[in-house]
Amino acid sequence: MSTNVESLDFLFLAGHPVLDFLNTRPVVKGKAVEQLGTLEEFTRWLIRAGRIDAKAAADALRRWNDGPEGERIAERARAFRETLRAMTDGLVRGRGASTEGVAAINFVLAENDGTLRLERQGAKFRTRFAARSTSPISLLGSVAEAAADLLSRANLALLRRCGNPDCVLFFYDGTRNHRRQWCSMGTCGNLMKVRAFRRRHRKLRTAP
Numbered sequence: 001m002s003t004n005v006e007s008l009d010f011l012f013l014a015g016h017p018v019l020d021f022l023n024t025r026p027v028v029k030g031k032a033v034e035q036l037g038t039l040e041e042f043t044r045w046l047i048r049a050g051r052i053d054a055k056a057a058a059d060a061l062r063r064w065n066d067g068p069e070g071e072r073i074a075e076r077a078r079a080f081r082e083t084l085r086a087m088t089d090g091l092v093r094g095r096g097a098s099t100e101g102v103a104a105i106n107f108v109l110a111e112n113d114g115t116l117r118l119e120r121q122g123a124k125f126r127t128r129f130a131a132r133s134t135s136p137i138s139l140l141g142s143v144a145e146a147a148a149d150l151l152s153r154a155n156l157a158l159l160r161r162c163g164n165p166d167c168v169l170f171f172y173d174g175t176r177n178h179r180r181q182w183c184s185m186g187t188c189g190n191l192m193k194v195r196a197f198r199r200r201h202r203k204l205r206t207a208p
């Protein structure tokens with residue numbers, strides 16, 4: 001099966017929204033594919049990730065897509081993603097969260113104006129930060145919230161990078177035994193199994 005790079009869909013396999021966000025620049029056949037090239041793509045990702053609803057996305061596009069803000073916020077989203085990637089890479093390698101990563105998250109959170117709201121959720125209540133959607137930073141704010149959630153609530157020892165050295169995808173290992181190795185069994189898992197099989201096979205053939 002060949003992968004059509006142009007039509008590559010967003011990947012939601014990481015088990016945490018901020019890691020899914022990092023995975024919007026996958027490497028396909030040795031080439032990095034940018035999936036957040038425009039504001040339109042960024043809002044589409046936010047909808048699919050459940051961070052904003054379709055109406056908020058349509059409002060954002062109407063307000064900013066034709067002006068310089070649209071391009072600027074898409075560019076900031078990509079830069080924020082790369083800062084978070086460097087931080088996550090450090091976490092995976094056991095170096096802890098970088099000061100730059102934490103500062104970048106706090107910078108977006110501080111800029112994102114809004115209020116904490118109390119909402120009913122069935123018979124219970126929950127609090128939710130409702131951003132004032134009149135500024136484009138509100139789009140990035142929901143990603144910064146997800147990043148803050150990861151750092152403050154997840155078990156950071158379970159952050160993983162895919163075991164395929166050619167793959168750049170991250171995931172949160174929520175499996176019971178914590179032995180998940182691949183972004184996806186269907187792609188990298190199978191590929192690496194085939195490679196391991198070939199290596200063993202070669203050794204057997206060249207053995208004296």
Ligand SMILES: [Zn+2]
Nearest residue numbers: 162167183188
């Ligand atoms: Zn992979």
